[in-house]
Amino acid sequence: MQDDVPELPDTERLFDEFPTGLLVTSVSGTILKVNATFCTWLGIERDELVGKKRLQELFTMGGRIFHQTHWLPTLQMQGSLSEVKLDVRHRDGHTIPMMLNAIRRATQGGSYDEISMVVAEERNKYERELLAARKRADELVAKEREVQATLQVTQARLREALRLGNLFLWDVDAATGLRRYEDDVARLLGYPTPRPVDDTLYAAAVEPADRDSERRAMDCAQSPTDEVSNCSYRLNGVDGVQRTVVSSGHGFFNADGTLAYFVGVLSDVTEATRERARAQDRALFAEQMVGIVSHDLRNPLSAILTGAKVLAHGETVPGKQRVLGHVTNSAQRAHRLIEELLDFTLARVGRGLAVSPARLDLHALVAGIVDELRLAFPERTIVHHAEGEGECTADSDRVAQLLGNLVGNAMAYGEPGSVITVESKLQAQTASLSVHNWGEPIAQDMQSALFEPMVRGDPGEGAGRSVGLGLFIVRAIALAHGGDVSVSSSRATGTTFSFHFPNAG
Structure with a gap:
């Protein structure tokens, strides 16, 4: 079947209405012929172009430079030019991106150039979008590199923190349920260098008596709740050393309750556990020493003091009386020392001093104590000043x-x-x-340490010896009453030790 052939336009009409801009120019660029399509695109009449404009005059400055430096030499040497994109100016001044193809024809009468142009707006838009996309891609690559660099620094810091904290990471494979350990975990199993550690190798190192509790904690943490696995157990290393670790972990779950991932941390607390055990042994030893001092030393001293008092009531020769006085004084010093050691031990093991507070008249209590102290120190003057009225709550002893x-x-x-x-x-x-007392002031750098045990000043020649527990016990008594003790000392105002405590109603 033969298709019907429509009436075709003649050559001149075809040239004029062709959907591409068509031009014929001299070799210098003068427009000799142009079709209506091109004129419509530029909004310029044909008679304003033919014989009056050169093609390069329609270009932007960059296009003119390109025409001079590349267009003309290329046509001269090659005779053609393909797919050159230039901006052509419209009558109103805006530019239209166009793709140009040119070919030079030689005749007996001279040479001329045939040029076709198509509007490249869509291509130009595509190229702009392509350039913008490439710029965004470059920016994303730069940001990715920056993030990777930051991530590397963060990972390095995390690794260092884990190393300094003696911590080790592990997780759970959500697909298989098996645990996965970092190679450094091998150190907890007694290996000298890092090596791969799988679930079987690690589980075999757990002390048999601890396996059930460790498994229960792990099962609880893998259930879809907010529970955190936190379990302490022992590991038997291949080097023969038993280590104690605390294993902590937390699971993260999908919407259907299945495990998405699980992260955990192992902490080596072997030394801390050993130190805790040693501290408990020391505390037990201290309590045992309290018992020994209480029962094995206080009772004999009490018997000595009682016997000395009984002997002192009888008639004795002066020499014997003097000896009894020495015995009594020595026993009393030993008794005071034992009382201080008992109080010191109770305070140091963390139990604190025992107090039995009751409502009392503070001024009357202090007045009675001062009277007793005057008898103990007859060669010195002790005065008592009272201020305020009422009662307070304290342990009189x-x-x-x-x-x-x-x-x-x-x-x-x-x-x-x-x-x-x-x-x-x-x-x-x-x-x-x-x-308050007068005398040589206490050095400023020594005042903060006065209430620590075994700290003594220089009492001067002939003063009584002390093991340095008196002020430590003073502070312990103050703390037991919910108060505190302080000191101020200078040559101008003397030295004052002050005890403040709440006046409970």
Whole structure:
């Protein structure tokens, strides 16, 4: 079957209406012929172009330079030019991107150039989008590199933190349920260098007596809850060393309740466990020593003191009386030392001093204690000042012990023959006791350490010896009452130790 052939346009009409811009120019660029399509695109009449404009005059400055440096030489040498994209100016000044193809024809009368042009707006848009996409891709690559660099630094820091903290990572394969361990975990199993550790190798190292509790903790953490696996157990290393680890882990689950992933941390607490055991042994030893001192030393000393008192009531020769006095004084010092050691031991093992607080008249209590101290130190003057009225809650025996230690300290370190002032004060919310003496001030750098055990000043020649527990026990008594003790000392104002505690109603 033969197709019907429509009426075809003549050559001139075909040239004029062809859907591509067609031009014929001289070799210098003067437009000799142009079709209507091109004129319509530029909004310029044909008679404004033919014989009056050169093609390069329709280009932008960059196009003109290209025409001069590349277009003309290429046509001269090759006779053709393909797919050159240039911007052509419209009558109103805006530019239209076009793709140009040119071929040079030679005749007897001279040469001319045939040029075809197509609007490349879509291609130009595509190229712009392509360039923008490439720019975005380059930016993403740069950001990715930056993120990777940051990630590497973060991972290095994490690794260092894990190493310094003696921590090891592990996880669970969600597909198989098997645990996976980092190679460094091999160190917990007694291997000298890192090596692959699988679930079977690790499980075999767990102390048999600890396996059930470890498995229960793990099963609980792998259930779709917020439970965290946290279990302490022992590992038997191939090097013969048993280590204690704390294993912590947490599972993350999908919407259907299946395990998505699980992360865990192993912490080597072997040394901490050993130190805890040693501390418990020390505390037990200290408590045992308290019992020994309480029962094996206090009772014999009490018997010695009682016997000395009985002997002192009878008639004795002066020499024997002097010996009995030495025995009594030595026994009393030993008894005080034992009491201090008992209090020191109780405070150091963490139990603190025992107190039995009761409502009492602070001023009357202090006045009675001062009277007893005057008898103990007849060669010194002790005065008592009271301020405020009412009662407070305190342990009278412990207050007497605290005041005795502070006055004894003032006697030992104060200026010989100077007055020692004891002040009791009652206020709405607090009660306080203070002991003041004159003498050489306490060095500033030593004041902060005075209440630590075994710290002594220089009592001067002839003063009584001390093991340095008196002020430590003073602070322990203050803390047991919910209060505190402080010191101020200078040459101008003397030295004052102050005990403040809540005045509970």
